[in-house]
Amino acid sequence: MTSTHFTLGLVQMKCDPKREPNLQRAIQAIHRAADQQAQIVCLPELFLSPYFCNTHDLSLFDLAETIPGPTTETLSQVARERNVVVVASLFERMEPGMFFNTTAVIDANGQYLGKYRKMHIPHDPLYFEKYYFRPGDLGFKVFSTQYAKVGVLICWDQWFPEGARATALLGAEVLLYPTAIGWHPKEKAEFGASQYDAWKTAQRAHAIANGLFVGSVNRIGFEPSPMGEGLEFWGGSFIADPFGVLLSQASHDQEEILVARCQRDRMEDVRRNWPFFRDRRIEAYGGLVRPVGE
Amino acid sequence: MTSTHFTLGLVQMKCDPKREPNLQRAIQAIHRAADQQAQIVCLPELFLSPYFCNTHDLSLFDLAETIPGPTTETLSQVARERNVVVVASLFERMEPGMFFNTTAVIDANGQYLGKYRKMHIPHDPLYFEKYYFRPGDLGFKVFSTQYAKVGVLICWDQWFPEGARATALLGAEVLLYPTAIGWHPKEKAEFGASQYDAWKTAQRAHAIANGLFVGSVNRIGFEPSPMGEGLEFWGGSFIADPFGVLLSQASHDQEEILVARCQRDRMEDVRRNWPFFRDRRIEAYGGLVRPVGE
Secondary structure (H helix, E strand, O other): OOOOEEEEEEEEEEOOOOHHHHHHHHHHHHHHHHHOOOOEEEOOOOOOOOOHHHOOOHHHHHHOEOOOOHHHHHHHHHHHHHOOEEEEEEEEEEEOOEEEEEEEEEOOOOOEEEEEEOOOOOOEOOEOHHHHOOOOOOOOOEEEOOOOEEEEOOHHHHHOHHHHHHHHHOOOOEEEEEOOOEEOHHHHHHHHHHHHHHHHHHHHHHHHHHOOEEEEEOEEEEEEEOOEEEEEEEOOOEEEOOOOOEEEEOOOOOOEEEEEEEEHHHHHHHHHHOOOHHHOOHHHOHHHHOOOOO | OOOOEEEEEEEEEEOOOOHHHHHHHHHHHHHHHHHOOOOEEEOOOOOOOOOHHHOOOHHHHHHOEOOOOHHHHHHHHHHHHHOOEEEEEEEEEEEOOEEEEEEEEEOOOOOEEEEEEOOOOOOEOOEOHHHHOOOOOOOOOEEEOOOOEEEEOOHHHHHOHHHHHHHHHOOOOEEEEEOOOEEOHHHHHHHHHHHHHHHHHHHHHHHHHHOOEEEEEOEEEEEEEOOEEEEEEEOOOEEEOOOOOEEEEOOOOOOEEEEEEEEHHHHHHHHHHOOOHHHOOHHHOHHHHOOOOO
């Protein structure tokens, strides 16, 4: 990892009802990202299906698979063929009654490197994730890939500075956030802009506070729900540099591949000029790890 | 504290060479803020003097005073007279060789409530604070004033999500950041906009991550330094709501008083809709409080 840079590719996509077309479109997108010199390609959260957490349905647990498993094996072939790292968010089945919202990391030689299990699980109208997923039990993780040290977090994690910091302290050069977030149709007119802005601001702030690159990749498109009006996924994927400056920014409604070169000297420069890690007060942060109240 | 709201007033000011004119202008500004219904008035960092940390000079320790002490006594009179909380950043002398960058909080009845000592101390070109200040040893603090639970942090603290979170978990409804930050003249053209943007983004993100109000108040004006070109303090004070939306925003170069009403139902609403505190994983944040590396 002595290269002057690494190149990210984010695949902003819609997710259709059936698994196989989603997988094939993802594979095609990985090829297109590789054609554009991307070295680390990240897919959106749970890209193999519609965002099924918009309802409570026991039969949807059938969507889950083991990790490593059939999808990581398929993606390993693409990774090896194109010499790219693939970061893929999947619905993980470990054993009966143990399901996780998990992201697998496959190195550029096709080797499965490991997984991150989503630590912060939302549960809000049409985001009923606590029904499906056991909260992650592997802690925060960094993967030493061929091109960079990649920190992986997932969607709701993006609102938690603790996850970003803990992953940065493990040595991550980039935080990747596979995401599935959208607007409730009846809220969009009044709150849509401020919701998207808050989402992006929170993550750009992780880049700033930690002096590393951040890539956040979301799905697009409207998906109906049996339990409500459905969700309009807001796309808006982006890559920010270690001072929060946007390197690449997607639309709200188109499938796109974002590619950005991440210069290591930029990270070095930002962290020398803004040496926050030097001044952390670990002995005084006990409040962050204690129960609140009496 | 059953009122539907509290009203903040931030005093963006320049700081002249002599103490007394600065104190008098601050007092006048407190009156003007009170005239505009401000209930909690916050002054910029070390407002009684030029930003003396732009050089290393033993004689400048003479600027320090005890807290409580002469300035808090003077400000207590104004607080009582106008029935406003006053948050005042001062250079604290505790005993010989023990100096702190401290903010005093005075309640609306004039009572001295306590102090916060800056926990994260910068030391960078023209910000030579590690020479003057022992890092804060009182931890993070919230002050239960007559109008609101006020969390106080100071300048460089604003880059640390840990300080914001720890203070929020103590029950703060607002985080106040007295600040002295500016541009190096030769960097301004190339980096000035991104530096200000990063500064504001980091703090708006504290509002978002913690679901509370944030008020950041900076000085303005160019101040020469014996050790360099001097600093152009960038003003740009602001008040953000619990979703990071700007309620009030100052210019970069004018003395101004920012006043904003902070609605408690907005905080309640944001925290119900974006329930981050519900999902924190305190058992998994150990990396934040451990030494890094081997």
